[in-house]
Amino acid sequence: MNLAAGLGGFLMGVFEMPEYDRHEEVAFHSDAGTGLRAIVAIHSTALGPAAGGCRLWAYPSSSDAVADVLRLSRGMSYKSALAGLAFGGGKAVIIADPKRPKTPELFEAYGRFVNSLGGRYITAEDVGTTTADMENVARQTRYVSGLIRHAGDVGGDPGPQTALGVYLGLKAAVKFRLGRADLQDLGIAVQGVGGVGYHLCRLLAADGARLFVADVRAAATERVAGEFGAVPVAASDVLHQDVEVFAPCALGAILNAQSIPRLRAKIVAGAANNQLALERDGVALHAAGVLYAPDYVINAAGIINVFHEYYGVSSEAQVHAAIAAIPARLTDIFERSRRESRPTHEVADDLARARIAAGQTRLVA
Numbered sequence: 370m371n372l373a374a375g376l377g378g379f380l381m382g383v384f385e386m387p388e389y390d391r392h393e394e395v396a397f398h399s400d401a402g403t404g405l406r407a408i409v410a411i412h413s414t415a416l417g418p419a420a421g422g423c424r425l426w427a428y429p430s431s432s433d434a435v436a437d438v439l440r441l442s443r444g445m446s447y448k449s450a451l452a453g454l455a456f457g458g459g460k461a462v463i464i465a466d467p468k469r470p471k472t473p474e475l476f477e478a479y480g481r482f483v484n485s486l487g488g489r490y491i492t493a494e495d496v497g498t499t500t501a502d503m504e505n506v507a508r509q510t511r512y513v514s515g516l517i518r519h520a521g522d523v524g525g526d527p528g529p530q531t532a533l534g535v536y537l538g539l540k541a542a543v544k545f546r547l548g549r550a551d552l553q554d555l556g557i558a559v560q561g562v563g564g565v566g567y568h569l570c571r572l573l574a575a576d577g578a579r580l581f582v583a584d585v586r587a588a589a590t591e592r593v594a595g596e597f598g599a600v601p602v603a604a605s606d607v608l609h610q611d612v613e614v615f616a617p618c619a620l621g622a623i624l625n626a627q628s629i630p631r632l633r634a635k636i637v638a639g640a641a642n643n644q645l646a647l648e649r650d651g652v653a654l655h656a657a658g659v660l661y662a663p664d665y666v667i668n669a670a671g672i673i674n675v676f677h678e679y680y681g682v683s684s685e686a687q688v689h690a691a692i693a694a695i696p697a698r699l700t701d702i703f704e705r706s707r708r709e710s711r712p713t714h715e716v717a718d719d720l721a722r723a724r725i726a727a728g729q730t731r732l733v734a
Contacts, residue, residue, distance in 0.1 A: 388439035396486065400478040404469050407479055408434055409490050410442035412458040415728035418488055419459025420675060421445035422495025427465040438462045440643050447721035448665035451698060454676045459490040465497065473505040480509030488512050493675045500526050514679040527671035531640055532568035534670025534695045538662055539614060539638040541696035545703045546636050546660040547613065553577035556612030558634065561619030562593045565640040569618060570597050583607035614638060622646040629653050638662040651714035662699055663717040669695060
Protein backbone atom coordinates (compact mmCIF):
# COMPACT_ATOMS: atom_id res chain seq x y z
CA MET A 370 0.00 0.00 0.00
CA ASN A 371 1.39 3.41 -0.97
CA LEU A 372 0.60 5.99 1.69
CA ALA A 373 0.88 9.05 -0.51
CA ALA A 374 -2.85 9.26 -1.21
CA GLY A 375 -3.75 9.20 2.46
CA LEU A 376 -1.28 11.67 3.89
CA GLY A 377 -2.79 14.78 2.31
CA GLY A 378 -1.75 17.88 4.15
CA PHE A 379 1.23 16.19 5.79
CA LEU A 380 2.78 15.53 2.40
CA MET A 381 2.21 19.12 1.38
CA GLY A 382 4.17 20.08 4.48
CA VAL A 383 7.19 18.09 3.32
CA PHE A 384 7.97 20.78 0.78
CA GLU A 385 8.18 23.37 3.56
CA MET A 386 10.43 21.32 5.83
CA PRO A 387 13.92 22.82 6.28
CA GLU A 388 15.42 19.42 5.43
CA TYR A 389 13.73 19.34 2.02
CA ASP A 390 16.26 20.14 -0.71
CA ARG A 391 14.48 19.73 -4.05
CA HIS A 392 14.32 15.98 -3.58
CA GLU A 393 13.20 14.14 -6.68
CA GLU A 394 10.91 11.74 -4.85
CA VAL A 395 9.71 10.83 -1.37
CA ALA A 396 7.79 7.55 -1.20
CA PHE A 397 5.78 6.26 1.78
CA HIS A 398 4.76 2.63 2.17
CA SER A 399 3.05 0.42 4.72
CA ASP A 400 2.31 -3.28 4.98
CA ALA A 401 -0.30 -4.25 7.55
CA GLY A 402 0.70 -7.91 7.68
CA THR A 403 4.29 -7.28 8.74
CA GLY A 404 3.88 -3.90 10.40
CA LEU A 405 6.20 -2.27 7.90
CA ARG A 406 6.14 1.53 7.84
CA ALA A 407 8.88 2.77 5.54
CA ILE A 408 9.94 5.94 3.75
CA VAL A 409 12.37 6.19 0.84
CA ALA A 410 13.76 9.59 -0.11
CA ILE A 411 15.48 10.00 -3.46
CA HIS A 412 17.44 13.22 -3.43
CA SER A 413 19.17 13.04 -6.81
CA THR A 414 19.74 10.62 -9.68
CA ALA A 415 21.86 13.04 -11.71
CA LEU A 416 24.99 10.90 -11.38
CA GLY A 417 23.32 7.48 -11.24
CA PRO A 418 20.67 5.53 -9.34
CA ALA A 419 20.10 6.82 -5.82
CA ALA A 420 21.91 4.65 -3.30
CA GLY A 421 21.93 4.62 0.48
CA GLY A 422 21.27 2.40 3.46
CA CYS A 423 18.07 1.49 5.24
CA ARG A 424 17.85 2.72 8.84
CA LEU A 425 15.57 0.93 11.32
CA TRP A 426 14.78 3.27 14.20
CA ALA A 427 12.02 3.98 16.71
CA TYR A 428 11.36 7.60 15.77
CA PRO A 429 9.39 9.80 18.19
CA SER A 430 7.08 10.83 15.34
CA SER A 431 6.53 10.44 11.61
CA SER A 432 7.81 13.98 11.14
CA ASP A 433 11.11 13.03 12.78
CA ALA A 434 11.42 10.07 10.43
CA VAL A 435 10.78 12.25 7.38
CA ALA A 436 13.30 14.87 8.52
CA ASP A 437 15.91 12.17 9.04
CA VAL A 438 15.43 10.49 5.67
CA LEU A 439 15.51 13.85 3.87
CA ARG A 440 18.80 14.88 5.47
CA LEU A 441 20.37 11.46 5.09
CA SER A 442 19.46 11.17 1.40
CA ARG A 443 20.95 14.56 0.58
CA GLY A 444 24.11 13.53 2.39
CA MET A 445 24.28 10.42 0.22
CA SER A 446 24.09 12.54 -2.93
CA TYR A 447 27.01 14.63 -1.72
CA LYS A 448 28.92 11.58 -0.51
CA SER A 449 28.76 9.72 -3.81
CA ALA A 450 29.45 12.88 -5.81
CA LEU A 451 32.69 13.67 -3.99
CA ALA A 452 33.76 10.02 -4.03
CA GLY A 453 33.42 10.05 -7.82
CA LEU A 454 30.83 7.26 -7.89
CA ALA A 455 28.14 6.75 -10.53
CA PHE A 456 25.53 6.84 -7.78
CA GLY A 457 22.96 9.42 -6.79
CA GLY A 458 21.69 9.91 -3.26
CA GLY A 459 18.88 8.11 -1.50
CA LYS A 460 18.01 6.72 1.89
CA ALA A 461 15.32 4.64 3.54
CA VAL A 462 13.99 4.56 7.06
CA ILE A 463 11.79 1.92 8.62
CA ILE A 464 9.87 3.20 11.63
CA ALA A 465 10.48 0.54 14.26
CA ASP A 466 7.82 -0.62 16.66
CA PRO A 467 9.56 -1.35 20.00
CA LYS A 468 6.85 -3.88 20.80
CA ARG A 469 7.34 -5.76 17.56
CA PRO A 470 10.71 -7.37 16.72
CA LYS A 471 11.99 -7.24 13.17
CA THR A 472 11.32 -10.34 11.08
CA PRO A 473 12.40 -11.75 7.71
CA GLU A 474 8.88 -11.03 6.47
CA LEU A 475 9.26 -7.35 7.37
CA PHE A 476 12.33 -7.06 5.18
CA GLU A 477 10.75 -9.04 2.38
CA ALA A 478 7.91 -6.51 2.41
CA TYR A 479 10.49 -3.74 2.39
CA GLY A 480 12.17 -5.46 -0.56
CA ARG A 481 8.91 -5.34 -2.51
CA PHE A 482 8.67 -1.64 -1.76
CA VAL A 483 12.21 -1.05 -3.04
CA ASN A 484 11.46 -3.12 -6.13
CA SER A 485 8.39 -0.99 -6.89
CA LEU A 486 10.70 2.00 -7.39
CA GLY A 487 12.11 0.33 -10.48
CA GLY A 488 15.81 0.69 -9.75
CA ARG A 489 15.79 4.40 -8.97
CA TYR A 490 16.85 3.49 -5.43
CA ILE A 491 19.42 0.88 -4.31
CA THR A 492 19.30 -0.10 -0.66
CA ALA A 493 21.83 -1.52 1.82
CA GLU A 494 22.17 -1.85 5.58
CA ASP A 495 22.48 1.03 8.01
CA VAL A 496 21.79 1.65 11.70
CA GLY A 497 19.51 -1.11 12.98
CA THR A 498 19.86 -3.37 9.93
CA THR A 499 22.34 -6.07 8.96
CA THR A 500 23.65 -8.08 6.04
CA ALA A 501 21.24 -10.85 7.06
CA ASP A 502 18.33 -8.40 6.78
CA MET A 503 19.52 -7.42 3.30
CA GLU A 504 19.54 -11.09 2.30
CA ASN A 505 15.81 -11.11 3.07
CA VAL A 506 15.37 -7.92 1.06
CA ALA A 507 17.19 -9.60 -1.84
CA ARG A 508 14.49 -12.28 -2.03
CA GLN A 509 12.18 -9.60 -3.42
CA THR A 510 14.45 -7.24 -5.35
CA ARG A 511 17.81 -7.06 -7.08
CA TYR A 512 18.22 -3.41 -6.12
CA VAL A 513 20.14 -4.19 -2.95
CA SER A 514 23.79 -4.34 -1.87
CA GLY A 515 25.62 -5.11 1.35
CA LEU A 516 24.82 -8.80 1.19
CA ILE A 517 26.63 -11.60 3.00
CA ARG A 518 30.09 -11.84 1.52
CA HIS A 519 31.55 -15.06 0.17
CA ALA A 520 35.24 -15.89 -0.21
CA GLY A 521 36.80 -13.82 -2.95
CA ASP A 522 33.87 -11.40 -3.24
CA VAL A 523 34.00 -7.67 -2.62
CA GLY A 524 31.33 -6.03 -0.53
CA GLY A 525 29.52 -7.47 2.46
CA ASP A 526 29.16 -5.56 5.71
CA PRO A 527 30.39 -2.02 4.90
CA GLY A 528 31.17 -1.27 8.56
CA PRO A 529 34.84 -2.35 8.57
CA GLN A 530 35.50 -0.51 5.31
CA THR A 531 33.80 2.63 6.64
CA ALA A 532 36.03 2.42 9.71
CA LEU A 533 39.12 2.12 7.51
CA GLY A 534 38.18 5.25 5.58
CA VAL A 535 37.50 7.21 8.78
CA TYR A 536 40.81 6.04 10.24
CA LEU A 537 42.71 7.24 7.17
CA GLY A 538 40.77 10.50 7.11
CA LEU A 539 41.34 11.08 10.82
CA LYS A 540 45.08 10.67 10.31
CA ALA A 541 44.96 13.22 7.49
CA ALA A 542 43.16 15.67 9.79
CA VAL A 543 45.73 15.11 12.54
CA LYS A 544 48.56 15.76 10.11
CA PHE A 545 46.92 18.94 8.79
CA ARG A 546 45.84 20.42 12.13
CA LEU A 547 48.53 19.14 14.49
CA GLY A 548 51.43 18.49 12.13
CA ARG A 549 51.72 14.90 13.33
CA ALA A 550 52.16 11.84 11.14
CA ASP A 551 51.44 9.37 13.95
CA LEU A 552 48.76 8.79 16.58
CA GLN A 553 51.00 7.56 19.41
CA ASP A 554 49.58 8.73 22.77
CA LEU A 555 47.09 11.00 21.00
CA GLY A 556 43.83 11.38 22.92
CA ILE A 557 40.78 10.36 20.89
CA ALA A 558 37.21 10.22 22.20
CA VAL A 559 34.98 7.84 20.23
CA GLN A 560 31.22 8.17 20.60
CA GLY A 561 29.50 4.95 19.55
CA VAL A 562 31.44 1.70 19.33
CA GLY A 563 29.09 -0.43 17.26
CA GLY A 564 29.57 -1.73 13.72
CA VAL A 565 31.89 1.11 12.66
CA GLY A 566 33.14 2.53 15.96
CA TYR A 567 34.43 -0.84 17.16
CA HIS A 568 36.55 -1.36 14.05
CA LEU A 569 37.77 2.24 14.20
CA CYS A 570 38.91 1.72 17.79
CA ARG A 571 40.81 -1.40 16.74
CA LEU A 572 42.75 0.58 14.12
CA LEU A 573 43.37 3.55 16.42
CA ALA A 574 44.55 1.35 19.29
CA ALA A 575 46.99 -0.43 17.00
CA ASP A 576 48.57 2.99 16.32
CA GLY A 577 48.98 3.71 20.03
CA ALA A 578 46.16 6.23 20.50
CA ARG A 579 44.69 6.80 23.96
CA LEU A 580 41.01 5.98 23.58
CA PHE A 581 38.04 7.26 25.57
CA VAL A 582 34.86 5.51 24.49
CA ALA A 583 31.14 5.72 25.13
CA ASP A 584 28.07 3.89 23.93
CA VAL A 585 24.50 3.64 25.17
CA ARG A 586 25.13 -0.11 25.45
CA ALA A 587 27.38 -0.87 28.40
CA ALA A 588 28.45 -4.20 26.90
CA ALA A 589 29.82 -2.44 23.83
CA THR A 590 32.06 -0.11 25.82
CA GLU A 591 33.19 -2.97 28.04
CA ARG A 592 34.19 -4.96 24.97
CA VAL A 593 36.31 -2.14 23.56
CA ALA A 594 37.82 -1.41 26.98
CA GLY A 595 38.77 -5.04 27.41
CA GLU A 596 40.17 -5.59 23.93
CA PHE A 597 41.88 -2.27 23.25
CA GLY A 598 42.57 -0.76 26.67
CA ALA A 599 40.11 2.08 26.09
CA VAL A 600 38.75 4.14 28.98
CA PRO A 601 34.94 3.94 29.24
CA VAL A 602 33.21 7.28 29.88
CA ALA A 603 29.59 8.27 30.30
CA ALA A 604 27.69 8.91 27.07
CA SER A 605 26.87 12.40 28.34
CA ASP A 606 30.56 13.20 28.87
CA VAL A 607 32.34 11.75 25.84
CA LEU A 608 32.05 14.86 23.68
CA HIS A 609 33.68 17.02 26.33
CA GLN A 610 36.80 14.94 27.05
CA ASP A 611 40.18 16.70 27.12
CA VAL A 612 41.46 15.07 23.93
CA GLU A 613 42.86 16.12 20.57
CA VAL A 614 40.23 14.36 18.45
CA PHE A 615 36.51 13.74 18.87
CA ALA A 616 35.20 10.92 16.66
CA PRO A 617 31.38 10.76 16.56
CA CYS A 618 30.30 7.33 15.33
CA ALA A 619 26.71 7.16 16.58
CA LEU A 620 23.67 9.16 15.45
CA GLY A 621 23.68 12.66 13.99
CA ALA A 622 23.09 16.24 15.16
CA ILE A 623 25.64 15.81 17.95
CA LEU A 624 27.34 19.12 17.11
CA ASN A 625 25.00 21.93 18.11
CA ALA A 626 24.74 25.21 19.96
CA GLN A 627 24.79 23.43 23.32
CA SER A 628 27.64 20.99 22.70
CA ILE A 629 30.12 23.02 20.64
CA PRO A 630 31.03 25.54 23.39
CA ARG A 631 31.99 22.60 25.62
CA LEU A 632 34.00 20.77 22.96
CA ARG A 633 37.66 20.53 23.94
CA ALA A 634 39.00 18.63 20.93
CA LYS A 635 40.85 20.44 18.15
CA ILE A 636 39.56 18.02 15.49
CA VAL A 637 36.20 16.40 14.77
CA ALA A 638 36.58 13.34 12.54
CA GLY A 639 34.09 10.50 12.79
CA ALA A 640 31.74 8.15 10.98
CA ALA A 641 28.32 9.47 12.01
CA ASN A 642 26.08 11.00 9.36
CA ASN A 643 24.66 14.52 9.72
CA GLN A 644 26.93 15.47 12.59
CA LEU A 645 26.01 19.16 12.34
CA ALA A 646 22.58 19.87 13.78
CA LEU A 647 22.36 23.05 11.68
CA GLU A 648 24.50 24.68 9.00
CA ARG A 649 25.50 27.42 11.41
CA ASP A 650 27.08 24.81 13.69
CA GLY A 651 29.77 24.22 11.08
CA VAL A 652 30.42 27.95 11.10
CA ALA A 653 30.70 27.85 14.90
CA LEU A 654 33.27 25.04 14.75
CA HIS A 655 35.33 26.99 12.24
CA ALA A 656 35.17 30.14 14.37
CA ALA A 657 36.32 28.11 17.39
CA GLY A 658 39.37 26.84 15.50
CA VAL A 659 38.13 23.25 15.38
CA LEU A 660 39.00 21.35 12.20
CA TYR A 661 35.87 19.53 11.05
CA ALA A 662 36.19 16.64 8.61
CA PRO A 663 32.87 16.80 6.71
CA ASP A 664 31.05 13.61 7.58
CA TYR A 665 30.02 12.57 4.08
CA VAL A 666 33.62 12.90 2.89
CA ILE A 667 35.38 11.01 5.68
CA ASN A 668 32.77 8.22 5.95
CA ALA A 669 32.45 7.53 2.22
CA ALA A 670 34.16 4.13 2.32
CA GLY A 671 30.86 2.40 3.07
CA ILE A 672 29.18 3.61 -0.11
CA ILE A 673 32.40 2.94 -2.04
CA ASN A 674 32.18 -0.65 -0.82
CA VAL A 675 28.49 -0.84 -1.76
CA PHE A 676 29.18 0.57 -5.23
CA HIS A 677 31.87 -1.96 -6.04
CA GLU A 678 29.76 -4.82 -4.72
CA TYR A 679 26.63 -3.75 -6.60
CA TYR A 680 28.33 -3.51 -9.98
CA GLY A 681 30.49 -6.57 -9.30
CA VAL A 682 33.45 -5.63 -11.46
CA SER A 683 36.13 -4.92 -8.86
CA SER A 684 38.67 -6.60 -6.66
CA GLU A 685 39.24 -5.92 -2.99
CA ALA A 686 42.48 -4.16 -3.96
CA GLN A 687 40.48 -1.75 -6.12
CA VAL A 688 38.07 -1.07 -3.27
CA HIS A 689 40.96 -0.29 -0.93
CA ALA A 690 42.57 1.93 -3.56
CA ALA A 691 39.34 3.94 -3.81
CA ILE A 692 39.14 4.22 -0.01
CA ALA A 693 42.77 5.34 0.11
CA ALA A 694 41.79 8.46 -1.86
CA ILE A 695 39.75 9.81 1.07
CA PRO A 696 42.69 11.50 2.89
CA ALA A 697 43.75 13.48 -0.20
CA ARG A 698 40.14 14.57 -0.78
CA LEU A 699 39.88 15.79 2.80
CA THR A 700 43.24 17.55 2.69
CA ASP A 701 42.14 19.44 -0.42
CA ILE A 702 39.03 20.60 1.44
CA PHE A 703 41.10 21.59 4.49
CA GLU A 704 43.50 23.59 2.32
CA ARG A 705 40.68 25.36 0.48
CA SER A 706 39.04 26.16 3.79
CA ARG A 707 42.22 27.75 5.11
CA ARG A 708 42.94 29.57 1.86
CA GLU A 709 39.40 30.95 1.54
CA SER A 710 38.76 31.44 5.28
CA ARG A 711 35.58 29.36 5.02
CA PRO A 712 34.21 26.46 7.07
CA THR A 713 35.12 23.05 5.70
CA HIS A 714 31.49 21.95 5.38
CA GLU A 715 30.74 24.90 3.10
CA VAL A 716 33.70 24.07 0.87
CA ALA A 717 32.64 20.41 0.65
CA ASP A 718 29.00 21.30 -0.03
CA ASP A 719 29.97 23.59 -2.90
CA LEU A 720 32.18 20.93 -4.48
CA ALA A 721 29.43 18.32 -4.23
CA ARG A 722 26.74 20.60 -5.62
CA ALA A 723 28.95 21.50 -8.57
CA ARG A 724 29.46 17.83 -9.47
CA ILE A 725 25.75 17.08 -9.17
CA ALA A 726 24.89 20.11 -11.29
CA ALA A 727 27.36 18.97 -13.95
CA GLY A 728 25.61 15.59 -13.97
CA GLN A 729 22.22 17.25 -14.38
CA THR A 730 23.56 19.29 -17.28
CA ARG A 731 24.73 16.12 -19.01
CA LEU A 732 21.29 14.56 -18.53
CA VAL A 733 19.58 17.55 -20.14
CA ALA A 734 22.05 17.62 -23.01
